[in-house]
Amino acid sequence: MVIYLKAGGELRSRLQPDVDHYTRRVEAETGKTLSDILIGIGVSPAFVAFAFKDGQLKRLDYLPSDGDIITLQPPVSGG
Amino acid sequence: MLSKEEKERYSRQVLVSGWNQEKLKQASVIVVGLGGLGSASALYLAAAGIGRLHICDGDRVERSDLNRQVLYSESSLGLPKVEEASRRIAGLNPSVDVIGRNAYVDSQNAPEIIAGCQIIVDGLDSLDPRFILNQESVRRGIPYVYGAVHGWQGYAGFFHPPQTACLACLMRPDVFRPDRVPVWGVTPAAIGLIQVGEVVKWALGLTPSLFGRLLIYDGSSLSFEIISVGKDPACPVCSQS
Numbered sequence: 001m002v003i004y005l006k007a008g009g010e011l012r013s014r015l016q017p018d019v020d021h022y023t024r025r026v027e028a029e030t031g032k033t034l035s036d037i038l039i040g041i042g043v044s045p046a047f048v049a050f051a052f053k054d055g056q057l058k059r060l061d062y063l064p065s066d067g068d069i070i071t072l073q074p075p076v077s078g079g
Numbered sequence: 080m081l082s083k084e085e086k087e088r089y090s091r092q093v094l095v096s097g098w099n100q101e102k103l104k105q106a107s108v109i110v111v112g113l114g115g116l117g118s119a120s121a122l123y124l125a126a127a128g129i130g131r132l133h134i135c136d137g138d139r140v141e142r143s144d145l146n147r148q149v150l151y152s153e154s155s156l157g158l159p160k161v162e163e164a165s166r167r168i169a170g171l172n173p174s175v176d177v178i179g180r181n182a183y184v185d186s187q188n189a190p191e192i193i194a195g196c197q198i199i200v201d202g203l204d205s206l207d208p209r210f211i212l213n214q215e216s217v218r219r220g221i222p223y224v225y226g227a228v229h230g231w232q233g234y235a236g237f238f239h240p241p242q243t244a245c246l247a248c249l250m251r252p253d254v255f256r257p258d259r260v261p262v263w264g265v266t267p268a269a270i271g272l273i274q275v276g277e278v279v280k281w282a283l284g285l286t287p288s289l290f291g292r293l294l295i296y297d298g299s300s301l302s303f304e305i306i307s308v309g310k311d312p313a314c315p316v317c318s319q320s
Contacts, residue, residue, distance in 0.1 A: 079262075
């Protein structure tokens with residue numbers, strides 16, 4: 001299956017977008033969790049605070065479906 | 080009961096639809112952390128006329144704070160933030176009852192620091208104390224108004240367990256922590272003022288727009304996105320309560 005990962009903020013450089021400035025196309029095996037997929041493309045899940053799809057929070061154990069567009073957000077801790 | 084001076088001070092905002100200045104005067108709010116976020120939120124909560132404003136920070140003012148921490152000035156350098164903030168807030172609005180606590184929040188002192196407060200405003204600059212505040216929010220069933228910034232990016236949310244998710248439903252505690260967070264004034268000011276707006280809605284008895292939701296702000300593209308934060312049935316904090 002193919003999914004599209006988008007990255008916010010500081011995560012963009014780690015994700016290495018290839019579709020546009022924010023987005024990377026990823027081919028992944030069906031049944032892999034988002035966490036597995038991230039590890040597979042060399043992005044440590046520690047750099048992802050949370051993810052969302054269609055305005056809904058998705059946790060890293062989410063099982064993506066073909067065509068999903070998932071936005072990854074980095075930890076933001078400053079004040 | 081509002082004094083003559085208070086009626087004059089708030090004469091423009093009481094014209095806002097749904098406003099009730101007496102309700103704001105009855106509110107007891109704590110701002111934990113008086114950096115960029117806390118400077119904005121404490122000042123505007125005071126200006127709005129929140130009746131009792133608890134402020135808490137154990138830090139002293141450094142010159143590198145002055146690009147964003149508008150509570151302070153050159154004359155504040157080296158002084159405790161709580162003292163300077165109390166002075167500034169009292170000068171802005173003497174009708175606000177300011178209660179300062181010169182301490183960093185930790186798991187030991189958090190219950191005592193939060194005691195008597197109806198709502199927690201996050202002005203912190205690191206993750207660990209945020210999770211402590213979140214635990215207190217869950218334990219007491221009071222709202223926690225989350226805010227955090229990094230460079231051009233900021234998050235804000237309104238969590239009120241058990242009606243909503245909590246911070247630990249959103250974010251795991253084992254995420255990466257940068258050594259030094261890039262920050263400039265507009266990002267914490269924008270997020271801090273969004274937090275204030277949510278606190279004021281709550282104090283007025285309105286439903287905060289970010290109730291159980293998270294705002295993702297990116298100042299570099301001036302984009303705002305709001306997502307729903309569902310409760311995590313396996314949340315180590317709020318699913319147990």
